[in-house]
Amino acid sequence: MKRAVLLVSFGASHDDSRRLTLDALAEDFKAEFPEAVICQAYTSVFIRKALAKRGIHIDSLTEALERLAEEGMEEVLVQPTYMTPGEEYEQKVLAVVPSYKDRFKRLIVGEPAFVREEDYAKNLLAICQSIFLPRGTDLVLLGHGSPHRHNPVYERLQREIDAQGLPIHVGVLESTDTPDFAMVLKRLQARRAQKVLLAPLLLTAGMHVERDLAGEDETSWKSRLTQAGFAVSTIVQGLGESPYFRAIYIDKARRLLG
Structure with missing residues (x-):
């Protein structure tokens, strides 16, 4: 065939x-x-x-x-x-x-x-194998999100992360979706984090990542977290x-x- x-x-x-x-x-x-x-x-x-x-x-x-x-x-x-x-x-x-x-x-x-329940633990392991997280640093993973319909996958992944006790926080780049910047900031502050590594929860990375995640403009996640007092580093490569x-x-x- x-x-x-x-x-x-x-x-x-x-x-x-x-x-x-x-x-x-x-x-x-x-x-x-x-x-x-x-x-x-x-x-x-x-x-x-x-x-x-x-x-x-x-x-x-x-x-x-x-x-x-x-x-x-x-x-x-x-x-x-x-x-x-x-x-x-x-x-x-x-x-x-x-x-x-x-x-x-x-x-x-x-x-x-x-998609499947077993995907979350398995894929989280793949993410941890793919991104080197220095000691004393919290990782913020940013998915795309949707301006039209919320996707509960991000919350489900966060629950898996929290169940494993990992210093990882999931957010989305679309300002109209959640988990948004304010929600992630609250998590970081509750942990009294000082150093943050921003990385895409995306297979590919392009202009959206360069601008909204790692850009120098005051509206980027990097700029806003820096303004909030964190030492911020970024990864702009997609997980692919x-x-x-x-x-x-x-x-x-x-x-x-x-």
């Missing part, structure tokens, strides 16, 4: 971030599933257009599925690279894939990183640069493909 794995991501416009995260993940999949065709699609129209202006074409999800059908693929796993089952996953993957069911013998959709975190998606695909 001709098999393909289609890695579906929001996308990454920064060349280095794309190469070290999404492209690296595709290479991992090629090594794990050598009998399968491994390809990618981006769901962000903005990012695909920005790349196209630079002569880089990345398929949309529908373009990729059409091409795989034309190539005679019989089994296709659509494996999202999202962190959570949020709007992007629901509206741009789950809402699109069913219309292609009759084009393949088997068409299945994989899971984002944080870590083989420990990329392995999460390999494991999810392996569960479905056998």
Whole structure:
């Protein structure tokens, strides 16, 4: 049976971030599933257009599925690279894939990183293996968040962190979502933290991270935490640069493909 794995991501416009995260993940999949065709699609129209202006074409999800059908693929796993089952996953993957069911013998959709109960402890370990946290420093992980609908994954991850007694705090970059800056600040102050390491809870890192997490503007998390009296350092690399975190998606695909 001709098999393909289609890695579906929001996308990454920064060349280095794309190469070290999404492209690296595709290479991992090629090594794990050598009998399968491994390809990618981006769901962000903005990012695909920005790349196209630079002569880089990345398929949309529908373009990729059409091409795989034309190539005679019989089994296709659509494996999202999202962190959570949020709007992007629901509206741009789950809402699109069913219309292609009759084009393949088997068409299945994989899971984002944080879905199952067992994902939280397992993925937290991968994060801890991926980020070096100096002694006496608290780690603040910043996810994207949503301006439209709150995602409870962040609170669930925080509960797992607290159950393990780790000096880690989860926040989101979207100012309209939670856990917001005030909530994270309250946690840091309650711990009497002095040193803070800011890092993205994101697979890729681009302008949003550079500006809103680590930027010099007074509205960035780095600036606001510094103003609040903390010694702040930052990581601007996405978790997708870590083989420990990329392995999460390999494991999810392996569960479905056998």
